[in-house]
Amino acid sequence: MSNTTRTELSELGEFGLIHHLTDNILIQNKTSVKGVGDDAAILTPPENQSCLVSTDMLVEGVHFDLSYVPLKHLGYKSVVVNISDICAMNAVPHQIVVGLALSNRFSLEAVDELYAGMLMACQRYGIDLVGGDTTSSRSGLVISITAIGYAPEAEIATRSGARENELLVVSGDLGAAYMGLQILEREKAVFQAAPGAQPNLEGYDYVLERQLKPEARRDVHGLLETLEVKPTSMIDISDGLASEIKHLAEQSGVGFDLYEEKIPVSPRTIEAAKEFNIDYLTCALNGGEDYELLFTIKPGDYDKIKGNPDLTVIGHATADVMGCRLITKSGEAIALKAQGWDALQNEI
């Protein structure tokens, strides 16, 4: 952001700011009848479809560190992580409403950057920003987004539908966002020790982008539809693969065998992990923030997905009593431990 202009939020006031931010918002979806500007947004769900609603809160100093996260990226990511939850129901996201608490150290120009990032994500994912609330905060920035989507009830995939012998599938690759965070933290520490230092971010594009500008797998819904595969259960990977497998297991009443050698990790993630002396498997299992989709399919659907480079079968559901196990490359079965990120116990 440039340092040339700084407009105080109090110059505009609450209504002035809302006008400034929302006057140019274009509505893309037919389901959005009326957006920002009234007591509530008016939405018309597609005929015979259910409505999916999910909410997430991002808190400065807990979920993000503005010393290395550009506001535009933060805005983009805050939308993505929310619509990822709608995608994780095998549904299609259409709308978001946004709550912002801003301290007075934020200028209008800073809020514009944040909003530009949010609207960029909306544009990319065909989402309408239909409402919000903007207020001041005594300390840091808090972003609360609620996402709304739709799906025919029969197509919705919850966390509880997995059955014994079904296959466990994941989209994309895992662990990169965690390595991106490690690199940002390292460069921050270098900078704090020597404030003139330039950050060394070269060659880390992939893992940095996965951390700073993650994408939601909105495409998986259409992909599975094309392949004629109905996922029996689904969840998105926000807290790490191990933690999410345990959620599916607990809510479906099954166990899972996860095959170490099948877990998809990018060579660039492996390389970065090596540099940090971190086991890349740990990044994939417990790193989190991948926003890939984890789901189960019927064994008979294996042939339909096996050729797809973006979907990997990483295990299968077992009897509940077996629990969740990691099958190592040497064939050993060890209990899967979830050390996923806990917003009440960890801070960045």
Added chain:
Amino acid sequence: MSNTTRTELSELGEFGLIHHLTDNILIQNKTSVKGVGDDAAILTPPENQSCLVSTDMLVEGVHFDLSYVPLKHLGYKSVVVNISDICAMNAVPHQIVVGLALSNRFSLEAVDELYAGMLMACQRYGIDLVGGDTTSSRSGLVISITAIGYAPEAEIATRSGARENELLVVSGDLGAAYMGLQILEREKAVFQAAPGAQPNLEGYDYVLERQLKPEARRDVHGLLETLEVKPTSMIDISDGLASEIKHLAEQSGVGFDLYEEKIPVSPRTIEAAKEFNIDYLTCALNGGEDYELLFTIKPGDYDKIKGNPDLTVIGHATADVMGCRLITKSGEAIALKAQGWDALQNEI
């Protein structure tokens, strides 16, 4: 709250806390197919009805002061102010999702109090708490609630439907919540000057309750239906009558004449205002937090509502060029000024 037990939130962790808070939630509405526990809630809107969505954020030190607001009341109020926005569309609220950012000075017992208040409001208003996000905060408490409701599209009342000559109607009485706040602020100041002092709250029950435990006018929707009156525009009074009239005027493209002598103010509000040397009209016009409904009706509907003690005709819509005017008791017409509460400029 008793001082006997204090359980740290970190003892439970994020998932433990969510289980603890949500395991006993009962679903009341048929439209709530699946509540807390998956990536998103699943809702089924009533056939041929639109979906209304509204979000609000309450920030410690900006919207509330925990030194005199009990957590249970705060929880109750946070739900009420959100569903009030749905009522203000002439719709019926069914669900909420709740985002909470908690600092570690909150114990499990404190969060239980807050939740008990929220669930009490849900119970009273027939609302289901179907989802949420709970995280830590570096400083104060932030509550973000998104409310969802339903109405046939033809019944929805926006801010933009008022037409010239229509009547301006308000439910209940105004200004009491503002006087309640003045009393709480006064007693806080007394206590700070002399920490042993007991607060003097006797005789102020009505205005205190209107501040600490406001109610949403969910009943007005049914009342108007019974009276066979369709409001042409509607808004709820959160920032003060003057500010809300201006919103209706701006969005409907009309002016309004507001009659000073018609503005309903409780004798108990007048009494308290007198004690503080505040003009009670100022409380009604600019105090806010009344959560009454302000709406317009066709002139021909006057006879249907005139006998109702809970509905007061306070003015009428005029031509846009006339602007918003207050007609004083002496018959003078003065421009209506909105000095409503602005979350970016005011703090409690």
